[in-house]
Amino acid sequence: MTGQDHKHDDIGCLDAIEALYAYLDGELDGMSIEHVEKHMEHCRSCYSRRDVERALTEHLRRTGKAKVPASTQARLKKLIDNL
Amino acid sequence: MEKPGDDKAYFSRSVDENLDALYGVALRLTGRPADAEDLVAETAAKAWAAIGSLEDRTRFRPWLFRILRNCYISDYRKRSVRPNEAVYDELADGNADEDVCSMLMNESDDFLNWWSNPEREFFNSMLGDRLVAAMDELPEAYRITVLLVNVEGLTYDEAAEALGVPPGTVRSRMKRGRTMLQKALWAEAIEAGLVIGQGTQ
Numbered sequence: 001m002t003g004q005d006h007k008h009d010d011i012g013c014l015d016a017i018e019a020l021y022a023y024l025d026g027e028l029d030g031m032s033i034e035h036v037e038k039h040m041e042h043c044r045s046c047y048s049r050r051d052v053e054r055a056l057t058e059h060l061r062r063t064g065k066a067k068v069p070a071s072t073q074a075r076l077k078k079l080i081d082n083l
Numbered sequence: 084m085e086k087p088g089d090d091k092a093y094f095s096r097s098v099d100e101n102l103d104a105l106y107g108v109a110l111r112l113t114g115r116p117a118d119a120e121d122l123v124a125e126t127a128a129k130a131w132a133a134i135g136s137l138e139d140r141t142r143f144r145p146w147l148f149r150i151l152r153n154c155y156i157s158d159y160r161k162r163s164v165r166p167n168e169a170v171y172d173e174l175a176d177g178n179a180d181e182d183v184c185s186m187l188m189n190e191s192d193d194f195l196n197w198w199s200n201p202e203r204e205f206f207n208s209m210l211g212d213r214l215v216a217a218m219d220e221l222p223e224a225y226r227i228t229v230l231l232v233n234v235e236g237l238t239y240d241e242a243a244e245a246l247g248v249p250p251g252t253v254r255s256r257m258k259r260g261r262t263m264l265q266k267a268l269w270a271e272a273i274e275a276g277l278v279i280g281q282g283t284q
């Protein structure tokens with residue numbers, strides 16, 4: 001285990017990590033969010049993992065998007081208009 | 084068969100709003116700009132022909148991406164830059180949860196420690212380019228899932244609809260795909276001489 005400082009009513013590192021990406025992607029329900037965040041308050045290791053993965057997510061969102069080249073966009077718009 | 088005018092206006096507007104996203108996904112699937120352009124054009128033509136099957140207009144995005152995905156599989160995958168990768172994807176999905184937890188729990192402390200040190204600034208500067216390149220290297224099933232969710236902002240349910248898989252599979256693929264990205268960046272950092280490799284060999 002890599003976590004630390006667990007409280008008796010805390011979820012463990014395994015459960016926190018299992019839920020990490022769904023948590024960052026906004027896919028957890030309210031109770032599950034509460035469990036994950038409560039764990040992060042006490043576990044520095046999982047807290048750091050969350051920070052790393054959140055930063056990677058933001059980088060992906062910012063840099064992963066493509067832009068259609070202008071010539072391609074013109075061709076596609078013409079094609080769609082002529083359907 | 085003629086379509087009502089409001090259908091055409093709605094369709095044109097909706098495709099236009101999603102054109103960058105369609106092209107981006109097509110480009111990352113085919114690996115070639117010319118193929119991506121053709122794939123988007125074919126997707127638009129097939130979508131218009133099937134517009135009557137779209138029962139819920141709030142599901143236009145996943146519906147459109149699903150058509151693109153099907154066009155890709157039918158006509159483009161065999162000549163993509165990585166035509167044989169789909170076989171690996173389906174085999175890997177089976178143990179995704181266990182594998183991901185194992186990787187994150189046991190092998191990423193070095194990554195976390197390095198992340199918190201002063202070299203992080205340099206890491207950030209190279210991250211933009213390398214992260215997208217690393218995403219392009221993911222096996223197809225993980226690449227398109229991470230792309231749809233993390234780049235294009237689809238929910239897991241929408242991505243599942245677009246990919247024709249259960250939402251649980253999207254969740255598993257997100258965990259595994261993102262873990263692969265982290266490991267790829269860590270390997271990149273070692274290769275660049277930024278850290279002494281350990282724990283990920």
